[in-house]
Amino acid sequence: MLEINTWTFWLRHVLEVAATMAFTLSGVMAAARSRLDAVGVYAVAFLAAFGGGTLRDLLLDRRPFFWVAHVEYLWGVMALTTAAMLFMRQRHFAPTEKAMQLPDALGLGLFTAVGVDVSLDYQMPALVAVLLGVVTGVFGGVLRDIVRSEIPSAFSDHRPYALCAFLGGWVFWGLQTMPMPAWLALVGCVLVTAGMRLWALWANWRLPLWRVD
Amino acid sequence: MLEINTWTFWLRHVLEVAATMAFTLSGVMAAARSRLDAVGVYAVAFLAAFGGGTLRDLLLDRRPFFWVAHVEYLWGVMALTTAAMLFMRQRHFAPTEKAMQLPDALGLGLFTAVGVDVSLDYQMPALVAVLLGVVTGVFGGVLRDIVRSEIPSAFSDHRPYALCAFLGGWVFWGLQTMPMPAWLALVGCVLVTAGMRLWALWANWRLPLWRVD
Amino acid sequence: MLEINTWTFWLRHVLEVAATMAFTLSGVMAAARSRLDAVGVYAVAFLAAFGGGTLRDLLLDRRPFFWVAHVEYLWGVMALTTAAMLFMRQRHFAPTEKAMQLPDALGLGLFTAVGVDVSLDYQMPALVAVLLGVVTGVFGGVLRDIVRSEIPSAFSDHRPYALCAFLGGWVFWGLQTMPMPAWLALVGCVLVTAGMRLWALWANWRLPLWRVD
Numbered sequence: 038m039l040e041i042n043t044w045t046f047w048l049r050h051v052l053e054v055a056a057t058m059a060f061t062l063s064g065v066m067a068a069a070r071s072r073l074d075a076v077g078v079y080a081v082a083f084l085a086a087f088g089g090g091t092l093r094d095l096l097l098d099r100r101p102f103f104w105v106a107h108v109e110y111l112w113g114v115m116a117l118t119t120a121a122m123l124f125m126r127q128r129h130f131a132p133t134e135k136a137m138q139l140p141d142a143l144g145l146g147l148f149t150a151v152g153v154d155v156s157l158d159y160q161m162p163a164l165v166a167v168l169l170g171v172v173t174g175v176f177g178g179v180l181r182d183i184v185r186s187e188i189p190s191a192f193s194d195h196r197p198y199a200l201c202a203f204l205g206g207w208v209f210w211g212l213q214t215m216p217m218p219a220w221l222a223l224v225g226c227v228l229v230t231a232g233m234r235l236w237a238l239w240a241n242w243r244l245p246l247w248r249v250d
Numbered sequence: 251m252l253e254i255n256t257w258t259f260w261l262r263h264v265l266e267v268a269a270t271m272a273f274t275l276s277g278v279m280a281a282a283r284s285r286l287d288a289v290g291v292y293a294v295a296f297l298a299a300f301g302g303g304t305l306r307d308l309l310l311d312r313r314p315f316f317w318v319a320h321v322e323y324l325w326g327v328m329a330l331t332t333a334a335m336l337f338m339r340q341r342h343f344a345p346t347e348k349a350m351q352l353p354d355a356l357g358l359g360l361f362t363a364v365g366v367d368v369s370l371d372y373q374m375p376a377l378v379a380v381l382l383g384v385v386t387g388v389f390g391g392v393l394r395d396i397v398r399s400e401i402p403s404a405f406s407d408h409r410p411y412a413l414c415a416f417l418g419g420w421v422f423w424g425l426q427t428m429p430m431p432a433w434l435a436l437v438g439c440v441l442v443t444a445g446m447r448l449w450a451l452w453a454n455w456r457l458p459l460w461r462v463d
Numbered sequence: 464m465l466e467i468n469t470w471t472f473w474l475r476h477v478l479e480v481a482a483t484m485a486f487t488l489s490g491v492m493a494a495a496r497s498r499l500d501a502v503g504v505y506a507v508a509f510l511a512a513f514g515g516g517t518l519r520d521l522l523l524d525r526r527p528f529f530w531v532a533h534v535e536y537l538w539g540v541m542a543l544t545t546a547a548m549l550f551m552r553q554r555h556f557a558p559t560e561k562a563m564q565l566p567d568a569l570g571l572g573l574f575t576a577v578g579v580d581v582s583l584d585y586q587m588p589a590l591v592a593v594l595l596g597v598v599t600g601v602f603g604g605v606l607r608d609i610v611r612s613e614i615p616s617a618f619s620d621h622r623p624y625a626l627c628a629f630l631g632g633w634v635f636w637g638l639q640t641m642p643m644p645a646w647l648a649l650v651g652c653v654l655v656t657a658g659m660r661l662w663a664l665w666a667n668w669r670l671p672l673w674r675v676d
Contacts, residue, residue, distance in 0.1 A: 068618075074670040076625045077618030091522075096304075098313055100524055108588045162321045179397070184605070186614045188399045192281075192290030199289045244287040309517075311526055375534045392610070401612045405494075405503030412502045457500040 045219040049151060052223065053103070054113075056147030059140035060177050061086040061114050065121045071185040075122065081181055082118040086110075088177035093152050093169050097159045138238055141178070146230035149174035149202040150223045153209045167206035174202040174230075195244045197237045205230030258432040262367065265360045265436065266316070267326075272357035273390050274299040274327050278334045284398040288335065294394055295331040299323075301390035306365050306382050310372045351451055354391070359443035362387035362415040363436045366422045380419035387415040387443070408457045410450045418443030471645040475580065478573045478649065479529070480539075485570035486603050487512040487540050491547045497611040501548065507607055508544040512536075514603035519578050519595050523585050564664055567604070572656035575600035575628040576649045579635045593632035600628040600656070621670045623663045631656030 064085030068078040087104055094102050104110045152173025156166035175191050175198070182189040191198045205226045212222035236242075277298030281291040300317055307315050317323045365386025369379035388404050388411070395402040404411045422439035426432065449455075490511030494504040513530055520528050530536045578599025582592035601617050601624070608615040617624045631652045638648035662668075 071614070071619075073614070073618050074621040076623070076670060077615075080615075080618050080625065095308065095521065096315070098311075098524075102522070105587065105591050108590050111590050111594065161318065164321050164324050165318050168324065183396065183399075183609065184615065184618070186399055186609075186612055188284070188286070189290075189397065192286050192293050192397070193284075195287040197289070199293070244289060308521065309528070311524075374531065377534050377537050378531050381537065396609065396612075399612055401497070401499070402503075402506075402610065405499050405506050405610070406497075408500040410502070412506070457502060 045223070048220045048223055049154065052147045052227070053151055054110075056144045056151070057086045057110060057114065058117060059144035059147070060089075061117050062121060063141050063144065063178065064181050065118055065125075067181050067185065069125060071187075073185070078122060079115070079118055081184060082114060084184055085177045085181040086114050088180040089148055089152070089173040089175065090177075092176050093155065093173045096169065096172070097156065097161075099155070099159065138235070142231045142234040142238075143227075144177075145174045145198065145202055145234060146205060146227040146232075147174075148177070149205050149230050150209055150226035153206045153226065154213075154223065157210070157213065163210050167203065167210055170206035170209065170226075171199055171202045175199045197242060197244060198234065200244070201230045201234040201237070204233065258436070261433045261436055262364060265440070266364055267323075269357045269360035269364070270299045270323060270327065271330060272353035272360070273302075274330050275334060276354050276357065276391065277394050278331055278338075280394050280398065282338060284400075286398070291335060292328070292331055294397060295327060297397055298390045298394040299327050301393040302361055302365070302386040302388065303390075305389050306368065306386045309382065309385070310369060310374070312368070312372065351448070355444045355447040355451075356440075358387045358411065358415055358447060359418060359440040359445075360387075361390070362418050362443050363422055363439035366419045366439065367426075367436065370423070370426065376423050380416065380423055383419035383422065383439075384412055384415045388412045410455060410457060411447065413457070414443045414446040414450070417446065471649070474646045474649055475577060478653070479577055480536075482570045482573035482577070483512045483536060483540065484543060485566035485573070486515075487543050488547060489567050489570065489604065490607050491544055491551075493607050493611065495551060497613075499611070504548060505541070505544055507610060508540060510610055511603045511607040512540050514606040515574055515578070515599040515601065516603075518602050519581065519599045522595065522598070523582065523587070525581070525585065564661070568657045568660040568664075569653075571600045571624065571628055571660060572631060572653040572658075573600075574603070575631050575656050576635055576652040579632045579652065580639075580649065583636070583639065589636050593629065593636055596632035596635065596652075597625055597628045601625045623668060623670060624660065626670070627656045627660040627663070630659065 061082045064082035065078055067085070068081035071077075071081075073081065087110075091102055091104070094100070149170040151170075153166050153170035155173075156169040161169065178191055179189040182191075208229045209222050209226035212225045213219065274295045277295035278291055280298070281294035284290075284294075286294065300323075304315055304317070307313070362383040364383075366379050366383035368386075369382040374382065391404055392402040395404075418439045421442045422435050425435035425438045487508045490508035491504055493511070494507035497503075497507075499507065513536075517528055517530075520526070575596040577596075579592050579596035581599075582595040587595065604617055605615040608617075634655045635648050635652035638651045639645065
């Protein structure tokens with residue numbers, strides 16, 4: 038139905054904007070903690086915001102990229118980064134690891150949902166679609182860390198992160214096979230992914246370390 | 251002839267499976283040595299196993315990727331990684347540099363052969379095909395090291411590695427121009443690449459260092 | 464007019480060759496300072512020389528890559544790298560940071576101009592074209608640093624570098640909208656980018672640090 042299509046279209050658009058903003062801020066904060074210069078802050082913010090979706094689109098061979106079709110995303114991330122830098126400078130604001138947790142968890146859930154959705158549109162098999170959802174959600178943060186010469190925290194901090202996206206991706210896949218409105222799958226994936234991430238942080242749940250002793 | 255085509259088809263498929271398994275194990279071992287968490291082990295295993303072939307396919311604009319056309323590769327690498335982690339955990343098994351040498355050398359030779367073969371199918375010039383063979387063989391290991399924030403051992407350990415793949419790639423190119431069955435070129439490339447690598451390790455042959463003193 | 468087209472065609476070709484040589488040398492010097500082995504020197508030289516243009520072409524979905532259409536680029540970079548290594552070895556030549564500044568500044572300006580030009584040919588919006596120009600100019604150096612496990616100097620040395628390319632890119636965009644010969648935009652972009660970079664180094668101009676204290 039047209040109504041549902043419009044609903045889904047808008048929901049996905051709003052999710053994409055919100056997730057892009059969340060990851061931009063996580064990039065700015067990470068760059069500041071690495072004592073990069075202003076150019077480095079912009080670069081890391083762009084990588085964090087667009088890295089996951091761009092790799093997904095490259096792998097799907099999907100053109101134009103969303104930031105070419107919607108140049109306003111690029112302008113928006115530049116403006117947000119500038120605003121965040123000015124604000125941080127004026128307030129002598131030190132971004133802590135804690136301050137990054139909420140935007141990060143939301144961005145993860147939002148990007149994963151959009152990533153699985155787009156991949157299924159491209160007729161990918163279930164496992165590929167879910168993994169591309171994880172890539173969409175996680176790869177921006179991975180690039181953000183690699184470019185600062187750190188081991189990606191997604192792979193080394195012993196907290197479930199990509200794992201939440203992986204499970205949330207399967208939730209999306211399961212819900213969209215059922216006869217229910219499309220936006221429910223989006224919402225379900227976001228709630229499961231972000232909720233599980235925040236719950237894991239709160240409960241201090243740790244992934245097993247692989248000791249080699 | 252049909253017979254030869256079938257032969258070559260199967261040989262290439264078996265080589266791809268074997269090489270993917272070898273690089274998966276090298277990724278698991280490297281991740282364990284870097285003390286990553288379980289998610290990191292899966293990620294590094296996937297990068298090591300699929301990184302080279304995926305970059306080759308991206309550069310050739312070859313779709314679908316082999317892990318989309320054959321999702322069983324993804325399931326297989328996940329299963330193998332899980333099995334390796336459980337095994338390492340139970341036996342308190344410490345993967346040493348030595349334990350990685352044989353699977354690594356075989357994987358290098360196998361991936362290089364497949365990479366040159368595919369690139370020639372895409373009408374690449376000889377040098378490009380050989381370099382894409384090297385990329386197929388080496389880039390998985392390079393990603394495996396970059397993501398763990400280490401200088402890729404392929405570029406810094408002063409042992410011939412990419413060099414073996416480069417020479418093996420030219421062997422493949424030379425053999426396939428001759429009037430002989432196609433599988434001979436595959437076998438020749440694997441034997442030269444892996445053999446040279448193992449011989450170099452055994453003979454302790456070292457690449458010159460570029461001193462800057 | 465044919466005359467102008469030929470002019471522009473040749474100018475762009477000469478610029479591309481010169482920029483590729485400049486970045487190759489910067490890669491060789493960086494690899495030598497990181498004490499990589501001979502294979503690593505070739506790899507870093509290739510990444511520095513072809514990384515920016517290849518990422519631009521990947522993002523634009525532009526095939527064949529320039530180093531596939533013109534394999535002589537690959538042979539040239541291999542030959543130049545070999546010559547540079549032999550020369551450095553014989554003369555006990557220690558490449559200093561200073562020695563890298565001039566080729567780097569020229570390469571930056573040249574690659575940015577070519578990058579914006581190609582992107583506009585592909586009907587990219589202005590901001591995307593300018594950013595792809597920056598990517599063309601900067602990403603080779605970023606890869607050169609990431610692969611040596613260093614934070615890219617473009618993001619952390621507090622000297623304007625990507626910023627020069629960004630402004631030079633807008634100069635190109637502005638000039639090519641005006642009714643003047645096409646080669647003027649190329650020359651203008653190179654002069655502004657490289658000139659600003661060298662001036663900034665000479666005047667010791669520093670980008671603000673983002674302190675987090």
